[in-house]
Amino acid sequence: MFSQSSYLKRTIPLFIQTAGAHRKPRWLPVAKSKVYRIPKRPTTSEEERVELLRLHNNYKTQMRAIRRFYHEDMIKEKSTKDSASSEMSQQLEADEWARCFELNEKWNAEISAAREERRKLEIAKLEEYTLARMEAKDKELQIKIKKASEKIREQKELSKTFITPENLDEAIDLAIANPTDYNYAIDMKGMKFEGRDTIISYPKEDKNVAAN
Amino acid sequence: MATGTVIKYVGRTTDFKGKSLGEIVGSLKNFGVGRIIVRSVFLRYPEPSFMKIVKVQTCPDEERRRVRVGVEKTFRGQKLPNITEIYRTSYKTDYQLIPKREETRLLESINTIGNKADVILPNSIEMPPLMKLFIIKDHEKKGLETSKDFMMPLSYNQSPNRTNKIAKANEQPTIKFTMGLGKPVSPSLYDGIPL
Numbered sequence: 001m002f003s004q005s006s007y008l009k010r011t012i013p014l015f016i017q018t019a020g021a022h023r024k025p026r027w028l029p030v031a032k033s034k035v036y037r038i039p040k041r042p043t044t045s046e047e048e049r050v051e052l053l054r055l056h057n058n059y060k061t062q063m064r065a066i067r068r069f070y071h072e073d074m075i076k077e078k079s080t081k082d083s084a085s086s087e088m089s090q091q092l093e094a095d096e097w098a099r100c101f102e103l104n105e106k107w108n109a110e111i112s113a114a115r116e117e118r119r120k121l122e123i124a125k126l127e128e129y130t131l132a133r134m135e136a137k138d139k140e141l142q143i144k145i146k147k148a149s150e151k152i153r154e155q156k157e158l159s160k161t162f163i164t165p166e167n168l169d170e171a172i173d174l175a176i177a178n179p180t181d182y183n184y185a186i187d188m189k190g191m192k193f194e195g196r197d198t199i200i201s202y203p204k205e206d207k208n209v210a211a212n
Numbered sequence: 213m214a215t216g217t218v219i220k221y222v223g224r225t226t227d228f229k230g231k232s233l234g235e236i237v238g239s240l241k242n243f244g245v246g247r248i249i250v251r252s253v254f255l256r257y258p259e260p261s262f263m264k265i266v267k268v269q270t271c272p273d274e275e276r277r278r279v280r281v282g283v284e285k286t287f288r289g290q291k292l293p294n295i296t297e298i299y300r301t302s303y304k305t306d307y308q309l310i311p312k313r314e315e316t317r318l319l320e321s322i323n324t325i326g327n328k329a330d331v332i333l334p335n336s337i338e339m340p341p342l343m344k345l346f347i348i349k350d351h352e353k354k355g356l357e358t359s360k361d362f363m364m365p366l367s368y369n370q371s372p373n374r375t376n377k378i379a380k381a382n383e384q385p386t387i388k389f390t391m392g393l394g395k396p397v398s399p400s401l402y403d404g405i406p407l
Binding site for chain 1 (some may be wrong): 216223225335340364394396400
């Protein structure tokens with residue numbers, strides 16, 4: 001594609017690599033294959049050289065003048081500022097300080113008044129909330145006491161029927177006299193027949209109904 | 213070994229032409245005091261530039277490529293008042309010895325060349341147009357007087373090698389510097405471009 005001589009004489013690399021591409025570290029010597037590759041010396045015509053020299057000289061002279069002008073300007077400005085700050089501006093600075101101080105005081109007063117008001121409101125709100133809570137608690141307690149007293153009364157009433165050593169014999173007698181049979185039977189229609197030895201008999205109309 | 217071996221040098225070319233100052237001075241009688249040398253890069257100027265060796269000193273071992281030489285320097289046809297010392301640049305292989313028979317011709321050529329003292333460089337330059345506007349605005353803002361001739365001082369690099377004079381306070385300069393491109397020295401480069 002490229003003849004070797006043109007490849008050797010080139011001044012600009014044929015393939016420009018990006019910075020991230022792999023390349024030889026700087027501290028390694030010239031590659032063996034590149035030892036005899038000597039970059040061509042750039043040549044400019046005499047005309048161009050003279051003209052460029054003139055233009056560059058022009059530019060440098062102009063820029064030097066501008067830079068010097070602004071540098072001196074800066075120094076002058078700085079010196080005037082410094083001298084002013086020594087006497088005149090001290091008074092100004094004090095005035096400014098006083099003004100700032102007063103303003104700050106005013107702001108502080110405003111803020112503190114607002115804070116007082118806010119605190120008052122907050123305390124009132126808190127009081128209200130606490131009172132409401134206390135009241136609710138009281139009510140709850142009252143209800144609880146009421147419930148408890150009712151239960152006690154109930155139990156007291158019930159206690160009349162309790163079996164005690166005094167009426168134990170009586171209770172036994174009563175129990176023997178009135179035996180209780182908890183057995184029962186249920187037929188297909190869901191009718192309940194209590195007692196173990198109960199004889200099951202349907203009424204007449206019921207039998208008809210059952211036959212139907 | 214074959215006698216007809218041709219040495220082929222490989223490497224980058226250089227603008228330097230000659231030997232290092234140590235080489236020249238070391239091979240001369242009385243270390244070349246009184247002889248004239250030239251730095252070949254200074255030969256680019258039309259006016260003669262050369263140096264007369266006045267004093268030669270050796271250097272410590274670590275600096276064996278260098279030599280400390282005091283010279284009477286003539287740069288661009290002007291002889292410098294003080295003796296110049298060459299030390300840092302003495303290793304450069306750019307010095308040439310002038311043969312004794314040519315010395316007188318070289319020394320006389322200073323007188324034949326025109327007096328350069330008649331060129332006086334200006335000490336001020338007019339501001340560029342935009343800068344003028346800026347200055348006017350700036351001064352208005354600060355409440356300063358705006359009447360101004362819009363000239364600013366020029367500064368030059370100070371060097372003993374400076375050949376052209378710079379105008380003092382009331383001196384009339386022979387050259388005028390202006391903002392802008394100026395007149396081209398090689399108009400052929402600007403063919404077809406209105407300037």
